[in-house]
Amino acid sequence: MAIRHPAPVHQASTKTPYSPIAMAACALYFLMGQAFIPRLGIEDDESLFAMPLLHPRSWEYVLRIGHSHFPLMMMSYLGTLKTLLYDPVVHIFGTGVWATREPMLLAGTAGVWLFYLLLRRVAGERAAVTGCVLLSLDTLYLLTSCFDWGPVALQHLLFTGGAYALVRFYQERREWSLAAGCCCFGLALWDKALGEWMLSGLAVAALLVCWREIRAVLTGRRLAIAALAFTVGAMPLIVYNVARKGATFRGNFKREMNLFPQKAMMVVGTLRGEGLLGYLTDEDWQTPQPHPPQGLLQKASAGLAEMAGQPRYNLMLYGFAAALLLAPWARRPGWRIILFAAIAMLVAWFQMAITAGAGGSVHHTILLWPLPIVVIAVAFAGASRRLPRGGIALLAAAIAVLGVSCLLVTNEYYRMMARNGGSLAWTDAIDPLNRYLLERRAKTVYCVDWGILDNLRLLSRGKLPLAVGMDELSGDAVVRMAGDAGNLFVGHTAEFAVFPAAGQRLLAAAQAAGYRRENLITIADSYGRPTFQVYRFVGQARPAGAARGVSHGAPPAPLSASSCP
DSSP: OOOOSOOOHHHHHSOOTTHHHHHHHHHHHHHHHHHHTTTSOOOTGGGGGGTTTSSSOOOSEEEEETTEEEEEEEETTEESHHHHHHHHHHHHHOSSHHHHHHHHHHHHHHHHHHHHHHHHHHHOHHHHHHHHHHHHHOHHHHHHHHSOOSOOHHHHHHHHHHHHHHHHHHHHOOHHHHHHHHHHHHHHHHHBTTHHHHHHHHHHHHHHHSHHHHHHHOOHHHHHHHHHHHHHHHHHHHHHHHHTTSHHHHSSOOBOOSOHHHHHHHHHHHHHTOTTBTTTBOOGGGOSSOOOOOHHHHHHHHHHHHHHTOOOOOSHHHHHHHHHHHGGGGHHHHHHHHHHHHHHHHHHHHHHHTBTTOSSSHHHHGGGTTHHHHHHHHHHHHHHHHSSSSHHHHHHHHHHHHHHHHHHHHHHHHHHHHHHOBOGGGOTTHHHHHHHHHHHTOSEEEEOSSSSHHHHHHHTTTOSOEEEOOSOOOHHHHHHHHSOTTEEEEEEOTTTOSSHHHHHHHHHHHHHTTEEEEEEEEEEOTTSOEEEEEEEEEETTOOTTOOSSOOOSSOOOOEEGGGOO
């Protein structure tokens, strides 16, 4: 990004009177996250990092050295960096919602602080505090880090940290900062190959806006250091693509040119904070047994939401539009920083807009962050300096208006989560399902729909004998699966099935082989929605004594999230 002329080292590193404000913003961000961590059940994509860690282990590519093996890629575009970080977490703290979500919330908090340090170096203290406060209050930046199903938390941390390190290199000429920044970018690409969107956006913006600064520090030695550090960070992804002949880039890009308006509206929804309403949690009218507010926090949240009219969007879009109008007032270097952020944002968004299956969800558009906050912070801070008197007061008022609007939307998410629980993907019924299956001690548990296997693997800490039950089935496979009464099958109820055809195919194949389905239990969430069904097959080919630890008596009474210990 555009940067000021090199400043003495002591000026860049000394604490300022505004540092406590930035620290308080980071603390507030972290504390708000604590209220959300226990509210929703573990979602399937949120638990993908455990694929190489827990039984049944799976991965896309593993590097074998002697008798040891090192999983490098979970999918062709998703690396195992998060898995590596969570390995000690799982062994020390387990696999519940706190152990799963707290580390990524910490990563988000660190990202907010690094954002403050970055803006302080390139745009000054006033813009840095403005950006830090606004980012810490941004509703979807908080929620997508806390419930890191994208995953996006490490992307934000690595790209913000990488940019900060490169700016520090330019200002201080310390080559270890150059290496650290480029290594962060390489790690971001390994973590998620879609990081290429942001990486190319930053690169294009740097070449167009900062070429003079780049040329001033560019030497053969430094170019070699940058290339080597980036290669080290991205090495697992490089090894995988050499072995699989470019599978990451060969199999994940399909062009889609007809959904630009819809994808642009998703960016708008992300800016306004409304993009996850109805996705993370159900609407009020969808909940048969809403929970009344319990405890001081929930009662205060419900009262505040009622008083504010239950707002569903904040004012950040208007803040962004105002920042673009105020950009000419930012002077140099402010307008160059705004130009840098705008170019990087447009280049990154254009790539997701032309990619099939990308850009239509918040977990993609939020990858553009914190660039929109850069535009707002720098423009507002620059405009405030142009006012002879009252500039700081007007800036503080603007921050307060935008920040309060964000807090009210964040509160509305909390109110809805406490009242309505999670949507299908985030249901708390997954916890009693996990406990029930652990108690039944089945021979094999076949998962017959999406959103079951990965989160059960995580929650059970690999103790459940899980298997996929959605594949195309041959006659022998059906006999093997349905013919042993020790095997259990788990799917969603008809109302909540994600891929209903998968369960229908299995049922039809089992019936054709002479088996009938026997329902064992329906598990509801704590809000009264029947969510999961557990069943087995019985029939003519049922082998005597095949059940292993599974009762053959009458099915147990229906189970719900609220009835489990």
